[in-house]
Amino acid sequence: MKNKQTSETIPSIRHYFVDEGGDSNLFSKTGKVLVGTEGCSRFFILGLLDVPDPVALNGRFDELRARLMSDAYFKNVPSMQIDERKTALAFHAKDDLPEVRRDVFQILRDTEGLRFFAVVADKLSVLEYVRQRNKRESTYRYHPNELYDYLTGRLFKDRLRQHNRYEIIFSKRVNPAAPIPCVEQLNLHRIS
Secondary structure, three states, X not given: OOOOOOOOOOOOEEEEEEEEEOOOOOEOOOOOEOOOOOOOOOEEEEEEEEOOOHHHHHHHHHHHHHHHHOOHHHOOOHHHOHHXXXXXXXXXXXXXXXXXXXXXXXXHHHOOOOEEEEEEEEHHHHHHHHHHHHHHOOXXXXXXXXXXXXXXXXXXXXXXXXXXXXXXXXXXXXXOOOOOHHHHHHHHHXXX
């Protein structure tokens, strides 16, 4: 799909939605390496969707959700039950049926001006970095937020200089209670 947006139509406010694929864990709670074992992703992806009109897109998603919720085909699907707090409230690829994912993708595909960017980390390379750093610094301990924060800086490196204002929504963070150095990364990229 060709992006038809030109420099003359770019709004001064950008709306960025950030989500991850996989997880940034390398080790179990006991320190065992998880990368390469069943159930642990080899890659960690951080993606950004640039949405020119989030209100209109949200309206299309609300219409789709209402249509799906009233469809008898989905009546007994667990993720479509409000008390399950899944598809009935918000779309998410890991919870949604293939038919629902197809419909969501179709809306995204047909929405003009959307742009997607991503950074990908090979967790085997990250593991090697951690091992090398442990040799140099015996007190260093890896934390999954470290990778998330690093990739956040990379993802936003060239995206915070062209507009007056940015509204950035992060889907979640490994440990939301932890300090957020990734926001400091964003400020550094905006200033420099």
